[in-house]
Amino acid sequence: MIHLTDITKQHGNRVLFKHASLQIPAGSRTGLVGPNGAGKSTIFRLITGEEALDNGDITCNKKTVIGYFSQDVGDMTGRSALEEVVAASEATVALGERLKKMEARMCEPLDDDEMTTLLEQYGEVQQEFEHRGGYDLESRAQAVLTGLGIAPQDHARPVEQFSGGWKMRIALARILTLNPDVLLLDEPTNHLDMESIIWLENWLMDDYTGAVVMTSHDRDFMNRLVSRIIEVGNGTITTYSGNYDFYLTEREIRREQLLASHRRQQEMLAKEEEFISRFAARASHAAQVQSRVKKLEKIERIELPPEQKRIHFEFAEPPRSGDDVVTFNDLGKIWPQPEGEDKQVLSNVSGLVRRGEKIAVVGVNGAGKSTFLKLLHGDTEPTTGEVTIGANVHTGYFSQHSMELLDPNKTVFETVQDALPQLTFGVLRNLCAAFLFQGDDVDKRVDKLSGGEKSRLVLATLLGRPLNLLILDEPTNHLDIQSREVLLEALQGFQGTLLLVSHDRHFLRSLVNRVFEIRHGGMTAYEGDYEYYLDKTGHDHRAL
Template sequence: MVHLNNISKQYGSQILFTKASLQILPGIRTGMVGPNGAGKSTIFRLITGEEEPDKGEISCSKKTVLGYFSQEVGEMSGRSALEETMSAVAAVIDLAQEIQKMEAAMAEPMEDNELAALLERYGDAQEEFEHRGGYDLESRAQAVLTGLGIGPDEYHRPVESFSGGWKMRIALARILTINPDVLLLDEPTNHLDIESILWLEDWLKNEFKGSVLMTSHDRIFMNSIVSRIIEVSNKTVTTYSGNYDFYLRERKIRRDNLLASYRRQQEMLAKEEDFIARFAARVSHAAQVQSRIKKLEKIERIELPPEQKVMRFEFAEPPRSGDDVVAMDNLAKSWILDDQNTNTKKVFSGVSGMIRRQEKIAVVGVNGAGKSTFLKVLAGETEATSGTVTLGAKVTVGYFSQHSMDILDGNRTVFETIQEVMPQAHIGMIRNLCAAFLFQGEDADKRISLLSGGEKSRVVLATLLARPLNLLILDEPTNHLDMQSREILLEALKKFKGTVILVSHDRHFLHSLVDHVMEIDHGNMRLYGGDYNYYLQKSAALEKRK
């Protein structure tokens, strides 16, 4: 369907890839992985024609319809959510009008050869209309919007009234409604809650029949969708047949084999070079020396690709808190919706209980249930409407949220930001902490205002690590982290000797870390004294009884 052959691309002195080739095959779901800056987004833009390769060829059938979802949604205004979603299928709507005109024309008398030509065009148009799902456009758009969390009561709401994250959902709905032959998805789960991720996962597996090329930092999502991995790294593209877990295993095997071959070659080269150095001056060995020199010139040297940089850190041993970390007594929170204080929205109420030392707790619930608000109340970022939160003896709190990233001082450097929270530390210690979060050398002197979302996220995590904390309250800590950084953070939190309360839509993270679950459901809090699997089983049983 889509073929990239011997593609080369560079920006200035930065070479992304040289003589790289890849294929998107009919019906095959492919995951694309690689470090930030390796060229994954560039491959998407090359396929869509937004950019041209420096060398090589890109071939794609003229009839192949591409659908591309990226993190750049563009301007949205002047339409309702449903109209914005339907705007992507304008060509199919035009095709329906063309079919109507042809049907009207066929009712008029005409020459046999004209009628034959018209019937052929009509048949092609009908086939294309049916292939694009033209007979159920609006119902499909509505189903996709609902699946992504925008229900019937919001179909006709002005698109400009939605927040950035919800606009991303509308942009995704717009692409899915096209029903393209090839679906290009750049981080489609970034702004979705677990319910919407599950819907999208099911839709891609059971409803969508075309090809998929996608990037995602959600390990479970990637594993459940793809059967092939394309790795973009070290100026080349490598294909693996299997899902993400298979790719990790196979990549390690390939690297281990390459390393073994490299060591064998280095040993052989050392022996040959030693022989040449020892006997170069002897006339009796001249022929042998020349033979070995020619042999070495012909050998293709094995090169080891550099290891991908990843965060490397562990939380310091926290000061011990009391066994009772957070006591909640009849805790409630409502938001006031008008100036007269007469219209309020209940977020949660009647929450009582105890969070104990070293527990790892996930707070779950549908989007908008109040999970982030609950964390803010526990962290003291907002006051409860009623009830109390009492911290136990010697509890020191660290709070992470997207808002934490927003309040970073844009004029400070990474180094200065971390130094502020550990003023007594020497420069070497601060530099080492910066390096652990991938800010090495000059990168540590970058101003916060110039950083990406992922880089800002790493800065905030570094400031948490720099302080003696024993209670971490984390609101979506993995949102802007790549898959390897998520794994490093996960391992660090598993070893952390303090208490963790978090909200996350990364199911792999939840399955691997938490031992208790608190669910907010229609303003009520339900406590589950088991891990995430236990919660899923119990909540499914509750749903059946309703």
Template sequence: MIHLTNISKQHGSQIVFSGASLQILPQTRTGLVGPNGAGKTSIFRLITGEEEADKGEISCSKKTVIGYFSQDVGEMSGCTVLEEVMSAAGDLVQLGVQMREMEAQMSEPMEDDALAELLERYGTITEIFEHRGGYDLDARAKAVLSGLGFADSDFSLPVETYSGGWKMRIALAKILTINPDVLLLDEPTNHLDIESILWLEEWLSSSYKGALLMTCHDRDFMNRIVSRIIEIANGQATTYNGNYDFYLQEREIRREQLLASYRRQQEMLAKEEDFIAKFGARASHAAQVQSRVKKLEKIERIEIPPEQRVIKFDFPVPPRSGDDVLHLKDLSKEWTTVTGELRPVFHGLTGTIRRLEKIALVGVNGAGKSTLLKIIAGQTEPTEGEVITGASVTTGYFSQHAMDILNPEHTVFEAVQESLPLENIGVIRNLLGAFLFSGDDADKRIANLSGGEKSRVVLAKLLARPLNFLILDEPTNHLDILSREVLLEALQKFEGTVLLVSHDRHFLRSLVNRVFEIDHGEMRIYEGDYDYYLRETRDE
């Protein structure tokens, strides 16, 4: 279907690919993985023609329809949500117009040859129209929008009224609606809640029949969708036939085999080089020495690729808080809309958070999860009720918008130094190194950082202080899978209390021991882990 053969690509002095090859075959479900900067986005751009390879060949049938969802959604304005989604299928709409024109022509008298030619063209266009799902285009667009969290009443609203996260959903809806032969998805779950992620899983598994190539930091999502992994690293593309968990195991096996081969080769080379050094000056061994020199020249040396760098940190041991960290007492919140109306978010929330608990706050999008975290963190006031903080509680708050409050003119070093004004340069640079900001990276301006890099800066600022109660609103959103695993391990060992919102089910399943659910303005408390919560709600 799509073949990239011996691709070489260089950005400035950085070699992205060196003779890399990969294939996208019909109906395959492939995950694209690799460290940040390895070239995953370049693969998408090469396939779509946004970039050109320096060397190599990219082959794809002209009839193949490619849909590409990227994190850069572009401008959206001047139309409703549904119109914006339908605009992606402009060519399909045009085919429908042509079909109706042909149908009108067929009803008119014409020569047999002209009719035969018209029927042939009509048959070709009808086949394409049907293959692309043209007959149910409007219904599919509405179904996709509903699955991604939009209500029917949202379809006719202007796209300008939506935030960046919701515009990302609209952009994703556009790509899914056109039903392409090849679907390229770059982090499709980044701005989705769990309900929308579950819907997307089902849609990709049951409704979509084409080929899929995607990057995704959600481990559960990858495992459920893909049956093939392509790893981009060190300028090469390596294929693994299995899901993400299989890839991790197989990669480790292959690396151990490579290391064993490397050690054997090094032992052999050492022996040969010792022989050459020992007998090189002796005329009686000249033929043997020359033979071994030539042998060494022909040997292809095994190289060990560098390990991917990951965040390395542990939370410092925090001061001990009281046994009761927090009491929520009849908490209610209302927001005032732009028209001056009061919109209730939740009411009568009551519960206690105890020391060392790891609690997940869950609920559908718009239930008020982030609002409750803001109230607990002291970022906004409740309409009624109170939050009673326990003895010796020191709170740290990571919000979805924490990256927005970083000063874009500061360097990474200055941003973290702001949280550690009394520490020396060495301590700050060690902390930054743990978060992958070493050397010149520490002097990068915040304005020039990616979303993942900004997220690491905010986490470093949070870690810098001795806190015993962490309030985390989507802390994994811009972290890759390996960084999520390191953060998960650190939180598992954290000797304090955690309250978090996350749509990463693997993260929740591996961490939390209690669940607070906000549902229709009320809170239910589940005294068990995330799997217990899922079983209970499934039964309900």
């Protein structure tokens, strides 16, 4: 369907790829992976024509409809949410208008030749209109908006009234409703809660038949949807047949094979160079020496890609807390509303957090998960009931608000050093490296960091402290897959107690041993891991 052949692209002095090729077959499901800055977003922009190639060719059928969702949603003003979504399908709307005009002409007196020509044109336009899903455009837009978490009663709300995260959902709904032949999705699960991620996953599996190329930080989402991986990095593009987990295994196998080939080649080169240096001055061996020199000149040298270094930081064992870490009885919380009735979020919630437990707090969007964590940490007072913190409990709390508390004028290293003054310089450097701040990265100022880098910085300062209770509200937001794996490994080794809200299913499966579900203002405790919770609740296992 789309072919990128022998392409070369350079940004400044940095070569993203050189003489690389890739194909996007019709109906294929492709994950696009690679380190930050490798050129993943550039691939999308080249396909859409937003950027031009330095060399090479991109071929695509002129009738192929491409939908591109990026993190830059642009301006949204002057329309309702539903109107904004429908407006993205302007070509489909225009086809519908053409059909109406043609139908009107058919009611006029026409000679046979004119009617034949008109009917042929009408058939072509109708076929294109049907292919683009024109007959159910508005109902499809409504279904997509609702699936992405925007309730039907909010479809008529002006887009200006939605926050940035909800505008991202509207922007995603625009692209999905377009029903293109090829979907280019750049981090589509950002800003989505669990329910919306599951809906999107099912929609792409069941309702969408076109090709998908996507980047995603959600490992489960990638694994369930893609059947091929395209890796961008080290100036080249490599295709793997399989999902993300297969890619990780296959990449390691290929790297081992490359290392073995490189080792054999180095041994052969060393022998040839030794022969040349030994016999270069002997006239009797001149022909052999020249032959081997020419042979070496023709050999294509195997180059090893730079290895991504991972630093494993040994976290200090936290002080032992009492067996009962947090007890809460008859908790209730009412949030005052500026207009209308006050909102009862939680009522009569009781339970116990025991030492060493790693607990997932789950529930639909708006159920009160963050409110529950704030109550346990003491960030807000309960309307009713009480929270009792156990003996010798030292608490660390992470929320999206935590990143706003960072000093923008300090560097990464200064921030960690201020939080952990008792650690030596070398230990601090190792802690920074464990959270992927290596080399000059430690000297970057906070105001120059991305959202993911700020998250990693706050988490590094938390996990470096002698804490025995961590309360983490969406710590995986903004983190790429590698950063999530770093955090997961750190939390798996954490010997204290953990309460966690996350929309990353792989993260929850790999970490928690107990689940609190917040539902309809109440709470149910499940005495088992995330899979046990899914079994007990009967959720859709294909999605969850």
